[in-house]
Amino acid sequence: MRTFSLRAWLLAVGLGASCTTLADEPLPSSVADLRYGVTLYEYYQSNYFGALSELMVAEARGGIQGHSDNPELIAGSIGLAFGMEQRAGDVFTRLLDASRPQAVRDTAWFYLGKLQYQQGDWAGARQSFEQVSADIDQRLTHELAVMRLQILLRNDDFKEARALYEAADNPEQWGELANYNLGVALGREGDAVAAQTYLNRVVSTPLRVNPEQQKIQRALRDRAYTASGYVHIQQGEYDKAVAQFQKVRLSGPYSDRALLGLGWAYASKQDWPNALSPWQKLANGSLQQASVLESLMAVPWAYEQLGADVDALAAYEGAEQVFMGELQKVEAIRQQLSQQLLLNSIRQSDTRGNQSWFALDLDQALQPEVAFLGEVFARNDFQTRVQAIRDLLFLQSTLADWQQKLGIYADLLVQRGQVRTEKLARMNEQGKLQQEAALRDEKSRLAAWLFSVEKNRDYLALLTDEDAIDNLEIVDGALENLAALNEDDDYEEELRQLNFYRGILLWNAQESFSANLWEQKRSLQLLDKELENLASNQMSLQKAIDEAPEILPYQQRMGLLDQRIAAESVALEQQLASEEAALRAQLDQALNDHKVRVKNYLARARLSIARLYDERLKQ
Missing domain, CATH: 1.20.1270 (Substrate Binding Domain Of Dnak; Chain:A; Domain 2)
Structure with missing residues (x-):
């Protein structure tokens, strides 16, 4: 079955280099590569397909940077969880290179052995596990020991299996499943006393708080009670067998073998009425069950x-x-x-x-x-x-x-x-792209005109007082009219007065010429800045067009x-x-x-x- 969890390993290696323990330095709180963070997020959302896809995209685009060998380990591990055994095997084999850190090689050997274990290659798994050093992260040691124990049991190497079990600093660390497997194996071998010892450890373990873990525990207890009952039948201890079978939950998934065994325990005592009861109840079950x-x-x-x-x-x-x-x-x-x-x-x-x-x-x-x-x-x-x-x-x-x-x-x-x-x-x-050139031409023309005005001291060209301009036009018009009259007539006084007024107007224009000239030059400078901004904007626009x-x-x-x-x-x-x-x-x-x-x-x-x-x- 492809059941698998990476959580222990992810906690073991953290988000950085996988060569230190949690006691040496705290877990990093950030990731160096966004794609690595996305991968971890997808994994913890139980979206293994998305996590693996993110890693493969990152690999196609140059790989994940800043996290050493962790991305490869995750890729292989998720591939193993997702059933991509060939890909997982290739990744783990690649990580066995001598240039890799010892912690990485240990992890790779562990998961390669686990892959072989799941494929039923017990010899290959055993060889891989033997390559794991004693310095492997402590979070993986328990699962490693359990798989080693199971391999020994499958090879009927019960003596070495018991030695491995007893060598543990704390026998309780093995858990109910290891005790159950060892008890069943020894029961089949005929070592009833040892078998009952391990099976009793399964049922004596206190129930955990987590409901899902409790569900698994109760199922293992049912199996342990059932196995214990059959061991008692083999030993002729029928009353003890009945007691064990009766502890199995009728609503549990393993009640069929317990009911069958309970009937045989009573039958072995020739208690036929009591033997009939569990068998009749069992007869209503699914015929796919041999019991x-x-x-x-x-x-x-x-x-x-x-x-x-x-x-x-x-x-x-x-x-x-x-x-x-x-x-x-x-x-x-x-x-x-x-x-x-x-x-x-x-x-x-x-x-x-x-x-x-x-x-x-x-x-x-x-x-x-x-x-x-x-x-x-x-x-x-x-x-x-x-x-x-x-x-x-x-x-x-x-x-x-x-x-x-x-x-x-x-x-x-x-x-x-x-x-x-x-x-x-x-x-x-x-014509927006051509506006800047036309405006520069116009600005050049204005600058040339202003230069000519300044050079020729053309006071009237910069005159801005509208009343003065109107009066000047009136005076010039009057002078033109006088010039058109008969020369015999005497208009000398009118001409003198008009020239006097015109002189006053010219004097006033001369007085404001410097200020008006400065203002015009300032306007040209502002126009230069606006043209520069326009040129910059047009360059950006053209660049956006060219580089789009x-x-x-x-x-x-x-x-x-x-x-x-x-x-x-x-x-x-x-x-x-x-x-x-x-x-x-x-x-x-x-x-x-x-x-x-x-x-x-x-x-x-x-x-x-x-x-x-x-x-x-x-x-």
Whole structure:
């Protein structure tokens, strides 16, 4: 099963270099690369797909800077959690280079061994774990020890397993699962005393506060009580076996084996009435459980021991009908496998929550064939295949979303190009890009005029008093009129007065000339500054126009991405079809195996029926 957590490791390495312990320096409170922070955020939101995608994008764009080997370790670890075993193995193998820090190599060996452990390569996992130094971060030592212990148990190396267990500074650190595995293994070996010791440690551990942890603890307790009961049966301690079986919760997931064992414990004492009770209760369970199949045959057998042959015959015939109905159900499901029942059953689970295991929709679970598939899928050997299909369905949905977004982006690019073209056309039409040159020409003309005025001391050119200008125009007009009159007439006095008034006006203009000249020069200076600002703005505008990204390359890139997504979608469809075919074959084999088991029990039931009828005929 692909259950996995990175939290312990993330806390171990912090956000910086992974070569110091928390006692040496505090955890960093910031990240050096934003993409690394985004990756951690996505991970802690349980969005492993997003976290891995962020790392892969960062890798394509030059990698994450400032965090040593941590990004690679996270990439490999998330890949391992997400089922990308080949990618995870490649990453961890690359991190084993001698140039890497010892802490990094230890972590890589640990996760490489864990990958091999999950793949069932016990020898390879053991070799990898042996490469881990004693300086590995303490947060990983417990899980490492548990996996080492489990490998020893799988290799039937019980002596070394017990030595490893007892070598721990605090035996309580092993936890309930390690105690349970060791107890069950020793029980199968016949070491009942040692087995009971470890199983008792499972049930004596105080319940934790966390509800989820409590749920796991209670399930392990049920399994430990059940295993302990069977060990007692092996030792002929039937009363103790009954006591252990009765501690198992009837509402728990492991009550079937406990009920079966409880019946056999009573049967071993020849207490047939009490043996019947748990077996009859168990007979109503799912026939995919071997204990239920066995109970259907155990009930009539117990009736026979009580001498109730009529009840025994009825129970055998009832079991026969149940077995025949189960065979019909198996055949019906097999026929429907070609009608998309398989994928539809998986699609009924929420593919958006792609991090969790397969869970049937409650409404659909009411359908018998789907409920049957759900029980099959819940088995460990189906989990990996089912989760792979769910991941592929999630990726298929993601690609469809991306393809839709690409269409939207393409439309946005077209609209952006149209808006840019329209703006440039309006600017060219209004001549905004040529305004600065025309204004500079006008400014040069004004400067030349002012220079001429100053040089020629043209007082009247800078005259700004409107009354004075009007009076000067009147005087000049009068002088022109006098000049046009008959020369014989005497206008000398009028001419003298007009020239006098004109002189006064010229005097006043001369008095204000310097101030007016300074004001005009100041205006030219301000105009120079405004022209400089205009030139700067036009340069910025021209630069923005020149350096603005071209739409065409983006459109070409969008086209390539669209083709790539289309190709990936085709490959995804092919892989989905391949995984579905493999799952169908696996399910078909499981159905065949189940059918064979049911047929065997059906044959036993019919033989028992025939035997009872034969005995009655002989009477």
